[in-house]
Amino acid sequence: MFQPPQVRSARRNGRQIRRALAAGIGLVIASSALVACSSGDDKVVTLDFFQFKPEAVKEFASLIDDFEAKNPDIRLVQNSVPDPDTAIRTLLVKNKVPDVLTLNVSGNFAELARACVFADLSDEAPAATVNPAVQKIVQDLGSCDQGQGAEINALPFASNASGILYNPQIFAENGVDVPTTWDELLAAAQTFKDNGISPFYCTMKDAWTAAPAFVNLGGTLMPDGFFDNLRSEGSDLDTVSFSKDFHDAAKKEVELYSFCQDDFASRDCNAGNKAFGDGESAMYLQGSYAIPAIRTTNPDAQIASFPYPVTNDPDSRVVVSGVDVGLSIGRDTPHRAEAQRFVDYLMSPEVVQSYSEAQSTFSPLKNAVPNADPALAGLEPYFTDGRIIGFIDHQIPASIPLVNMLQTLVLTGDADAFLADLDSEWSKVAARTATARKGKS
Numbered sequence: 001m002f003q004p005p006q007v008r009s010a011r012r013n014g015r016q017i018r019r020a021l022a023a024g025i026g027l028v029i030a031s032s033a034l035v036a037c038s039s040g041d042d043k044v045v046t047l048d049f050f051q052f053k054p055e056a057v058k059e060f061a062s063l064i065d066d067f068e069a070k071n072p073d074i075r076l077v078q079n080s081v082p083d084p085d086t087a088i089r090t091l092l093v094k095n096k097v098p099d100v101l102t103l104n105v106s107g108n109f110a111e112l113a114r115a116c117v118f119a120d121l122s123d124e125a126p127a128a129t130v131n132p133a134v135q136k137i138v139q140d141l142g143s144c145d146q147g148q149g150a151e152i153n154a155l156p157f158a159s160n161a162s163g164i165l166y167n168p169q170i171f172a173e174n175g176v177d178v179p180t181t182w183d184e185l186l187a188a189a190q191t192f193k194d195n196g197i198s199p200f201y202c203t204m205k206d207a208w209t210a211a212p213a214f215v216n217l218g219g220t221l222m223p224d225g226f227f228d229n230l231r232s233e234g235s236d237l238d239t240v241s242f243s244k245d246f247h248d249a250a251k252k253e254v255e256l257y258s259f260c261q262d263d264f265a266s267r268d269c270n271a272g273n274k275a276f277g278d279g280e281s282a283m284y285l286q287g288s289y290a291i292p293a294i295r296t297t298n299p300d301a302q303i304a305s306f307p308y309p310v311t312n313d314p315d316s317r318v319v320v321s322g323v324d325v326g327l328s329i330g331r332d333t334p335h336r337a338e339a340q341r342f343v344d345y346l347m348s349p350e351v352v353q354s355y356s357e358a359q360s361t362f363s364p365l366k367n368a369v370p371n372a373d374p375a376l377a378g379l380e381p382y383f384t385d386g387r388i389i390g391f392i393d394h395q396i397p398a399s400i401p402l403v404n405m406l407q408t409l410v411l412t413g414d415a416d417a418f419l420a421d422l423d424s425e426w427s428k429v430a431a432r433t434a435t436a437r438k439g440k441s
Helices: 012-023 052-068 086-092 107-114 125-129 132-141 168-173 183-196 207-221 226-232 249-258 269-277 288-297 335-347 349-359 380-384 402-412 415-440
Strands: 043-049 074-079 100-103 157-161 164-166 198-200 281-284 304-308 319-329
Touching: 043 086, 052 074, 052 335, 052 349, 074 335, 086 100, 086 107, 086 269, 100 335, 125 335, 132 157, 132 319, 132 415, 157 288, 157 349, 157 380, 164 168, 164 288, 164 380, 183 198, 183 281, 207 319, 207 335, 207 402, 226 380, 249 349, 249 402, 249 415, 269 281, 269 288, 269 380, 319 335, 319 380, 402 415
Parallel strands: 043 074, 043 100, 198 281
Antiparallel strands: 100 319, 157 319, 164 281, 164 304
């Protein structure tokens, strides 16, 4: 096992681990004003609101205005920074965790949650309103456990879905139905290619854009409990490994990318969003998170979606979903009651729904009204029914350069080398972590 250590004592040790996490990445402490303070009026509490999505600044500003009008004793300062993962770790060095935070619930969030940076929200009213399948994605990444069981350190506010986006007009003009099996997907791609249409617009100048296909292929095909078993192997990887269990996923990734346009190695995500929005390809290997950017380039873009048909069994289809925005409260905030009031407001069904519609996301709440965006219609039923799985790349340590390795995979087509390298990198991290733990014992 090489997960960050669980916090087993009270707040003092939690602070030590938080400082160690931040200091361990060699950050220089920058001056910052991100700290809760008094507004000068003793009756008004000012909260620091750390908000990581630059594209949602205006949306949250509007929500803040509405909240403050209803809660005149609270003021919120929204802080949005270019590199939120680095910024939050920098703040930990000075023990300045913001009062309320939005974070992408990924592997980086999980490290901080396991180090007990965030408050436990298990007993708060909004926790009971969340779709259990969505909360499970958060909990599976890890949370604080001080000997009393796993906590809820983030409430899902908005969820995304990774699938295949497609142009319904191009499909109709070429007589192609939405594929429900792997063979149908390949046949559709071949039809478009034969008709002189790019099946997929691919953007390998940005290495990360190889990941959406991989998390869908690998997440569907991997054995149950794969990552738990892999972590229990330590550095040996005798029983389970990527080479043993991800060969089909890697080969299918290469096969999909064989249908990209000729210049895919030199195109970036911005070019891809514009090209797909302008109808230059039939499909796009992206998810709901790309829709706002595509519409920015072309408000009239033809966009629909369907889940990856990874096998030839239509019933095996699932949707890979992540918590695009999670809400957390700083564990040591001196304004817990006020911070909770803001979180309660954000988690209200009307606010969640409003944000969902504005940002093309899925509501994580039980019995939520489905997002009516036609671009999401092909993925919505899977989300609503709980036929979702988490992003498997969130289970891979950030020190492993997964996206760069995936970029090399699709450019070279060498699946065996990719899997061997991934096993090697995993083993190195596991060995370093085991050595570090022995040194502390």
